[in-house]
Structure formats: structure tokens, C-alpha cells
Amino acid sequence: MYLGDVAWPDLEDYFETESLALIPLGSTEQHGPHLPEATDHLIAEAFAREVAERTGYLCTPTITVGVSGHHRQFHGTMWVEPSVFREYVASLTRNLTYHGIDRVVYVNAHGGNVPHLREVGARLRQEEVAYGIEWMWDESIPDLVDDLFEQNGPHGGPKETAMIQYLDSALVHEDRLADARDGGMTSVDDAEMMRHGSRTFYDAADNTDNGVLGDQTDATAEKGEQLFDAATEQLVHLADWLADQAFEDLLPRDHV
Template sequence: MYLGDATWPEAGDHLAEESLAVVPVGSTEQHGPHLPLSTDHVIAEGLARAAADRADLLCTPTVNIGVSPHHRQFHGTMSVDAPVFRDYMESLSRSLVYQGIDRIVYVNAHGGNVEHLQEVGRRLHEDAAAYAVEWMWDESIPELVDDLFEQNGPHAGPKETSMVWHIADLVREGELEAARDGGLTDIESAATHRNGARLFYDSIENADNGAFGDPTDASAEKGQQLFEAACEQLIELCTWLDAQPWETLGPRDHVRERTEER
């Protein structure tokens, strides 16, 4: 059930039977000249709502703006400071806890959110409020991603292009070659690290147009393959998490002193 479409009595009926919620989280940031600023939250919401429909899960409205300072030089990119984002996501999650939810899956589609969502999960776990995990769609199907694309790229490449093509048909097809030629196609050949140190902070330092990988290798058909495989992974995760007894998920007690064990 998509919470935004429900009345409060309808929501109450569902919450009375459900302890898990999926929370789609994305960003509003540049994705090269060929993809919309909405790319990440389009993907996150598409996967979360499909999984919710297919497995009768509770899906919240989407968090559309995340932590994106590394794309700030490009027009239209929006971002919130990391501490603000963490506090907001924790507060949102605790409002779900108040409604009876004690398991949360953050359906994430933006790399800049990962560590912050994991920190929120730790906060909620420490005081036994909820068991919350961050789930990144492409990390659930790495073999398929590698099989489909020769030059994938971590951002605005063929995997995201294919997903958006399948979900929303918002790809600017006439800009695909420009995205490839003006971006960074071969990630492994780029001098992004030296002696174990990362040498960049912003995406523009490596790609003039903000695109990485070869988006000309994308297609809606490949996007459908990615979408279906990732959606299946998400449903399996939620089904497993929902079935776990709270005793195995909550924080463990402090270890007893050795003298108490004798």
C-alpha cells in the first residue's frame, strides 16, 4: 500500500497488520545532459512502489532531496547538509515507529545517502526503536549490471539511463553521445586515486558534463531486466526481514562480567 494514497482509517487497518515499511530515498541532482535531475528519486520510488504492490508492503512517500554537495556546480542540483539529512531521516523514521513500524528498509538510489542512512539505522538500533537497513538497488544485482554493460560508470551511466528509460521514459536520446563524449567513459583509466588517497571531491573534477560510463549502451529493455531483478531482491529482503523475531534484530545486552558467569 502506498501511504500517500490512503485515508487514515485505511492506513490504520494496514498498520494493524504490518510492522515493516519501505521508504524510498533519492536525490535531485545533475545526471549528465541526458537524464533528468529526478533520476535517483524516480528509480527509488519506482522500485519501492512496485515491491509494495507485489508483496503487499507499506510504502511511504519519497524523500526527493539527499546529500549531493559533490554535484553542486551543475545547474539545478539541490542538496541538504549531511547532519540535517541524518536528523530528518531519523525523525521521519521515529514517526513510523510511533505508528507501529519496527522494521524499515530505506530503498536508496543515491550513493551520497548511503553512509548517512546507515548511521540513522545505527541510531534507531541502539535504543531498540527499530531495525532499519539501507538498500541500494544496483548493489543487489552486481553480476547482472556487469553482464549488461561494458562501461558502466557509477553515475549517469548506462545502468541509471536504462532504469529511467524503463520506469519513466525521460531519457534525452539525442544527448546520449554527447553525454558519453563529454564525460568520463573509462573509469578505471582515470587518475582518481594515488597511493591509497582519493584525489577528488566533486564530480566535475572527473567529468565536465557530470556523466560517467557509456550511456549509449543503455536501453529500456535492459532497464526492465535491471528493474525486475532488483525488485525481486527487494521483495526477498523485506519478506525475510518481516519474518525475523524482534529478539534477533534488537540490540544485544551488555556482556556479563566473568564473575557472574561462574
């Protein structure tokens, strides 16, 4: 059930009987010359809405701008400061608790959001307000991602390309896939992102001229459908597990 489509009187039964909500989050940032800037939030919303449709859990409107300052050198990238993002997500989650929600899944599709969502979830749990956990679609199916692509790439690579080819193929510039590969960084290992145990870069532009990594020509809509179906199943299982937990069991343990 998508909250934005429902009249308020028709939400009463849900809030009386259910305590879980799905919050999709992504970014509006460069994804190379071949993908739309909406890539991450389109993916996150697709997962959250599909799982809400299958399970009946509540899906909230999507947070479309995230922590993306590391992509700022590329035209059109939007971002908010990490502290602003954390406070916004925490406030939104507290808003849901007013209606009776006490657990949420942050359905996330942007790596830059991950540590901040984890921090928000930990803070709300410590305050015993809500139990929020971050879910990243590709991390739920790592073996399948590795099996499908020779050179994956963490940003704008074949996994995200395949997902958008499946979700909305009209948004993919198919004639630019080879240019995306050749003008970016095909191999993550070649990018030398780690030196002597240290992550020595801060911006995407430090590693890739066109903003992407991986071999985008390895992507197809059929692979995107495989990824979507497999990760959706994982999110259904996670939501069901979380909904079944007693809230008291999700809170911090007493001091030893």
C-alpha cells in the first residue's frame, strides 16, 4: 500500500493492526553519460512499492535527494549535508511513530546514504523510539551480482544499468554504453581506491572521468529482471521477519 495514494480514513485500519513501514531512499546524482540522475531513487522506489504490493505493508513517499556531495563535480548532482540528511530521516521516522509505526526498513539504493541511515537507526533504537534498519538491494544478492557481470563496478556500472533497463528502458542511452565503459574506470582494482590500507580519495571525479565504474555493455534488461526479482524476495523476507518481532526484543539490552 502506497501512503500517498490513500485517503486518511482508509489508513486507520493499517495503523491499528500493523507497525511496519517501508521508506525508499536514493539520490539525484550523476550516473554517467548513459543513465538518468534519478537512477538510485527510481530503483529504491520500485523495490519498496513492489514489496508493499506483495505484502500489504505501508510504503511512504520516496526521499529523492541524499548524501551525494562526492559527485558534485558532475552537472546536476543534488545533495544535502550529511547532518541535514540524518535529521530529516530521523524526523520523518518519528513522524511515523506518531501514527503507530515502531519499525521501519530504509529501502536504500545509494551507497552514500548507508552510514547515515545506520546512525539514524542506532539513535532511534537507543532512544527506544523506533527500530529502523537499512537495506541495500545489491548487498542482499551479492552472489547473483557477481555471477551476472564480469566487471561490476559500484556506481553506474552494469548492475544499475541493467536495473534501469528493466524498470524504464526509455531512460537508458543504449548508444552510450560503450562510451560509458571506455570513458570511465572499467576495473575497480585498477582504480587503486585503497593504498596501504587507506581509502585515499573523496570524490568520484578522483577515480573516473565520466563518473562511472564497470562494464556497462554487460547489462541487459533480462539481467535486471533477475536482479529485481531476487532482491525483492529478500526484502519481503526481511520485512516479514521484522514485522514478526516483539518490539521489546528489538530494543537495547539492559546494562550487564
